[in-house]
Amino acid sequence: MKKIGILTRDCAGINTAIRAVVRTAYHYNIEVLGVQRGYEGLINGEIIKLERRSVSGIISLGGTILKTTRSKRFLTEAGQEQALKTVRKHNIEGLIVIGGNGSMAGAHILANKHKLLTIGIPATIDNDICGVDLAIGADTAVNVAVDALDKIRDTATSLERIFVVEVMGRDYGYIALQVGLASGCEEVLIPEKEFDKKRMCEEISEGNMRGKVSWIVIVAEGKAKAQDVANTIVEETGLETRIAVLGYIQRGGSPTAMDRILAARLGCHAVEILRKGETDKCVCLKDNQLSTIPLEMAIQQKPLEIESNYRLIKILT
Numbered sequence: 001m002k003k004i005g006i007l008t009r010d011c012a013g014i015n016t017a018i019r020a021v022v023r024t025a026y027h028y029n030i031e032v033l034g035v036q037r038g039y040e041g042l043i044n045g046e047i048i049k050l051e052r053r054s055v056s057g058i059i060s061l062g063g064t065i066l067k068t069t070r071s072k073r074f075l076t077e078a079g080q081e082q083a084l085k086t087v088r089k090h091n092i093e094g095l096i097v098i099g100g101n102g103s104m105a106g107a108h109i110l111a112n113k114h115k116l117l118t119i120g121i122p123a124t125i126d127n128d129i130c131g132v133d134l135a136i137g138a139d140t141a142v143n144v145a146v147d148a149l150d151k152i153r154d155t156a157t158s159l160e161r162i163f164v165v166e167v168m169g170r171d172y173g174y175i176a177l178q179v180g181l182a183s184g185c186e187e188v189l190i191p192e193k194e195f196d197k198k199r200m201c202e203e204i205s206e207g208n209m210r211g212k213v214s215w216i217v218i219v220a221e222g223k224a225k226a227q228d229v230a231n232t233i234v235e236e237t238g239l240e241t242r243i244a245v246l247g248y249i250q251r252g253g254s255p256t257a258m259d260r261i262l263a264a265r266l267g268c269h270a271v272e273i274l275r276k277g278e279t280d281k282c283v284c285l286k287d288n289q290l291s292t293i294p295l296e297m298a299i300q301q302k303p304l305e306i307e308s309n310y311r312l313i314k315i316l317t
Helices: 014-027 038-044 077-089 101-113 138-159 174-182 197-209 226-237 257-274 307-316
Strands: 003-008 031-035 047-050 094-099 117-122 162-167 187-189 215-220 241-245 281-286 289-294
Touching (some): 003 014, 014 094, 077 101, 094 257, 138 241, 162 174, 174 215, 174 307, 197 215, 257 289
Parallel strands (some): 003 031, 117 281
Antiparallel strands (some): 031 047, 281 289
16 A cells, blocks of 8 residues: 545644554555545645644644534535545555444545545544444543533532533533532433423422532533523523533643554554555444444444433532
8 A cells, every 4th residue: 555545624632643644554654645624625636745744743733734614515425426536646555434324424435436535533522433442532522521610610609600611522411410410419311301490490390499409401502592591490490500511612622641552553553554455444442442344333423421410420529
């Protein structure tokens, strides 16, 4: 194998993975081409050469140096054919795709349908890649949110107020549950679980009567809007309530040590199995050992452990 390509989505740790891919490839005398702006860039032929010096100093940077955007065109036959023309034009023999569920689905299309050697590296703050214990970026996102919650808790306690904090999680409540446990929050609302507004408000009122002066409710963005939840609490309890929407700060920032190490190991492993001719697979860690799973499995819906986490949150409240 003489030349490979790499394309990405964005979250903390992806630049670390890019660095690992590039430097491992050059260790084996393999040239690396970077695809700018994801699958849309592959369609448009936005290709740059990446060398060892190209990835110097990026290990601590959030986001992706290759930029990224969503591509509806890649979902069409015409878009896929145009992407393959770019692959053939630049003599790309294999492709490494770093990203979440959508990116893995695109990688599966290229590998299974178009027979391009393709390997996926899981990177998503939602940690929703099926069969993968931990995706790159998830640890950083949770830590960013926990840091924000610690500061909000100081204010909530000082002012004796209820705070409703909205975190990311359009279809998957991983971040909300992790943050809820790590920050000692009293309630967590996620897409996977029914929300009993009456029960929550009764618990807040009862706690207030016992002298509990502050309360933090975590809301995954896919379940409800923080403002709507806050309005409900005010209407039902009469207690002063404030909101905080963390938004995109959870996607950025310098990656944690855990994410850097994970990205380095997976990036290196992806190159090594690609050069062996393996394809249609997603690299991952299982019991701290490097492994792979089929991309077809990776793009399935990942189950989320809900009840045991909720029980623990309530025990510790």
